[in-house]
Structures are given as C-alpha cells and as structure tokens.
Amino acid sequence: MNGSQIIFYLISAFILGTAVLAVTTSKIFRSAIWLLFSLVGVAALYFWMQVEFVAAVQIIVYVGGVVVLIIFSIFLTQQSGSEMPKPSLKRLLFAVLAVLFGFAFTYNIIAQYGFTPAVVKPFTVPVTAIGEQMLDTKQYGFVLPFEVVSMLLLAAMIGCIVIAMRWAPKGKPVQKPPYPGMNGKSANIPAISKETMEEKIP
Amino acid sequence: MSSIPLTHILFVSTALFFIGMYGLFTRRNLITMLMSIELILNSVNINFVAFNKYLYPDKLNGVFFSLFIITIAAAEAAVAIAIIINLYRSHRSIDVEETQEMKY
Numbered sequence: 442m443n444g445s446q447i448i449f450y451l452i453s454a455f456i457l458g459t460a461v462l463a464v465t466t467s468k469i470f471r472s473a474i475w476l477l478f479s480l481v482g483v484a485a486l487y488f489w490m491q492v493e494f495v496a497a498v499q500i501i502v503y504v505g506g507v508v509v510l511i512i513f514s515i516f517l518t519q520q521s522g523s524e525m526p527k528p529s530l531k532r533l534l535f536a537v538l539a540v541l542f543g544f545a546f547t548y549n550i551i552a553q554y555g556f557t558p559a560v561v562k563p564f565t566v567p568v569t570a571i572g573e574q575m576l577d578t579k580q581y582g583f584v585l586p587f588e589v590v591s592m593l594l595l596a597a598m599i600g601c602i603v604i605a606m607r608w609a610p611k612g613k614p615v616q617k618p619p620y621p622g623m624n625g626k627s628a629n630i631p632a633i634s635k636e637t638m639e640e641k642i643p
Numbered sequence: 644m645s646s647i648p649l650t651h652i653l654f655v656s657t658a659l660f661f662i663g664m665y666g667l668f669t670r671r672n673l674i675t676m677l678m679s680i681e682l683i684l685n686s687v688n689i690n691f692v693a694f695n696k697y698l699y700p701d702k703l704n705g706v707f708f709s710l711f712i713i714t715i716a717a718a719e720a721a722v723a724i725a726i727i728i729n730l731y732r733s734h735r736s737i738d739v740e741e742t743q744e745m746k747y
Binding site: 443510513525528535539551571597602 | 698
C-alpha cells in the first residue's frame with residue numbers, strides 16, 4: 442500500500458464520517474458545519490483524482506456559496522443552539538433498513554459488473570481544454586448547455602428575489618413578525634399569532 | 644494512483660448517496676433535508692468524475708457534467724432557501740409535518 446492509496450482511504454473515511462455526522466447530529470448548526478467538512482473532503486477527493494478545476498469549483502461554489510447560504514438561512518429561521526427532535530424509533534429503524542438494503546443492492550451490482558478500465562493513460566485535465574470545449578460551437582462543444590445554464594441561473598436569481606421578497610400590504614408599513622425567536626415548534630405558538638398572520642396576509 | 648480500483652471510488656460515492664438518503668428519510672426539517680440533497684448531488688458528481696477518469700481518460704464529458712450539476716445544485720439551493728424563508732414567514736415553522744396546506 443503506497444502513499445496515494447493511504448491518502449485515498451483517509452479522504453474516503455473523512456468524507457463518509459463527516460457525512461454520517463451531518464445527517465445524525467441533533468443540532469442543526471453543527472450539522473451544517475459537518476456538511477461543510479464533508480464537502481471539503483469531496484473537493485480533496487477531486488484533487489486526488491487530479492481534476493483540479495472541478496475541485497476549485499467545488500470549493501468556491503459549495504463551501505463558499507451553498508454552505509454559507511444554508512448557515513444564513515439557519516440563522517434566519519432557527520435558534521442555532523436548539524436541539525432538533527429525534528425521529529421516532531420506527532422511522533429510524535425503517536430508514537436504516539431501507540438504506541442498508543439499497544446500499545447492498547447497488548454495491549452488489551457495482552461489484553459484479555466488472556469495469557474494464559481503459560488503457561492506462563494519464564488523465565490530465567488542462568483548464569484550457571475545459572474552456573475551449575465549453576465554448577466550442579462545433580460538435581462535442583458545450584456552448585448550448587452553457588448558455589442554457591446561464592439563463593437558468595438568471596431565472597433562479599430573479600425567482601429567489603421574487604419569492605423571498607416581503608410583500609407589504611398596500612398602505613401599511615411592513616411590521617415585524619411576532620415572536621422573532623420562535624424555534625419551529627408550532628405547539629408553543631399561541632393562537633393569537635396565527636390570527637395576526639391571517640390578518641397580515643390577505 | 645491507478646492502483647485504486649474503480650469500485651472503491653464507487654463504494655465511496657454509493658455510501659455517500661445512501662447517507663444522504665438516510666438523512667432525507669429521518670430528518671423532518673427542511674434545511675437539513677436540503678443538506679441531504681446536497682450530499683446526494685455530491686455523490687453523483689464523484690461518480691461522473693471517476694467514470695471519466697477511469698473509463699474514458701481521453702474525453703472530458705464527465706467533468707462537464709459535474710460542472711453543470713454543481714451549477715444547477717447552487718441554483719436549486721438558492722431557490723429552496725428562498726422558499727424555506729418564505730414558508731417560515733407564513734407558517735413560523737420549517738418542519739415538513741406542519742406545512743401541510745399548500746395555500747398561503
């Protein structure tokens with residue numbers, strides 16, 4: 442076992458361990474931080490596979506964008522130190538069973554397939570090749586998906602603004618919602634808050 | 644480098660996918676479900692890059708697929724968080740059990 446293999450197994454153990462922690466921690470903020478570590482581990486796996494450009498995009502978009510967005514939304518909607526309720530035992534049991542069965546089934550197929558690797562050839566991904574093929578208009582060029590995905594990003598941006606904008610009712614100033622620190626448990630919400638909500642939203 | 648067989652990388656990505664599935668099954672909070680979806684998308688990306696590296700090392704299509712998936716995942720996360728914030732404003736909760744009516 443040489444160094445490259447050891448590094449691969451370390452990265453894999455890191456990814457899987459932090460991912461398991463991210464889906465089982467009961468504090469939501471810690472869950473987001475474990476997700477961040479898992480995504481960094483995936484970027485390290487891309488570095489190990491020598492696709493540096495995808496690794497850089499992974500770090501920039503996921504670690505710099507998505508996780509920060511998730512943490513912001515946690516701060517906007519939850520108290521970060523609060524515990525999430527544990528799932529019921531029945532649901533936990535069936536989820537574990539379904540996941541184990543699915544994993545065994547899928548990995549059985551993968552292990553039996555017998556991939557034949559291509560003739561051993563250095564897999565180098567120069568960024569110039571990616572850029573040229575990305576904007577190529579000839580065959581095997583990716584300029585059409587590139588443009589479509591740019592339109593999709595524009596539409597998503599405008600859609601996010603429209604969805605998350607607070608529409609003020611006409612003639613009334615926007616008032617702060619009641620109970621700003623409420624933690625997502627509707628059992629604790631008094632009935633008066635629902636009435637004020639219904640008044641506010643026509 | 645080539646001494647790691649492809650199935651080991653596929654083991655990692657399959658395990659990551661099913662960890663994400665587990666989170667999606669057990670969590671009842673919309674933000675944590677979104678995190679599980681991110682894990683699932685990452686496992687798909689690992690698959691694309693690994694297949695490209697091991698089976699077709701002279702092409703770049705897997706790299707492009709993973710780049711587009713990353714882009715669309717970012718857009719999806721942004722839209723999902725906008726919806727979650729809007730939902731929190733109208734229901735004061737982001738628990739999926741408590742958001743049963745689709746009207747606002």
